[in-house]
Amino acid sequence: xxxxxxxxxGPGDYFIDSVWAGPYVPGTVGVIQTAVIxxxxxxxxxxxxxxxxxxxxxxxxxxxxxxxxxVLAGLE
Numbered sequence: 540x541x542x543x544x545x546x547x548x549g550p551g552d553y554f555i556d557s558v559w560a561g562p563y564v565p566g567t568v569g570v571i572q573t574a575v576i577x578x579x580x581x582x583x584x585x586x587x588x589x590x591x592x593x594x595x596x597x598x599x600x601x602x603x604x605x606x607x608x609x610v611l612a613g614l615e
Contacts, residue, residue, distance in 0.1 A: 576600070 580593045587593075 580597065583593050583596070584590055
């Protein structure tokens with residue numbers, strides 16, 4: 540996996556992939572947040588050569604977001 544990731548991804552590929560995911564998130568802020576997180580995650584994959592740390596970070600981010608939505612919904 541490490542060799543495939545390093546050979547097939549160029550500097551602009553992770554940016555394009557991050558921007559591609561942005562339109563699936565509502566609002567301008569959501570698009571920007573998704574693009575930034577995508578770039579950060581892609582850089583981490585390239586640095587570590589493994590998807591597992593990023594998969595775990597993504598799961599933690601989603602869990603935190605879900606908890607925050609629940610907390611904020613309870614405040615209304």
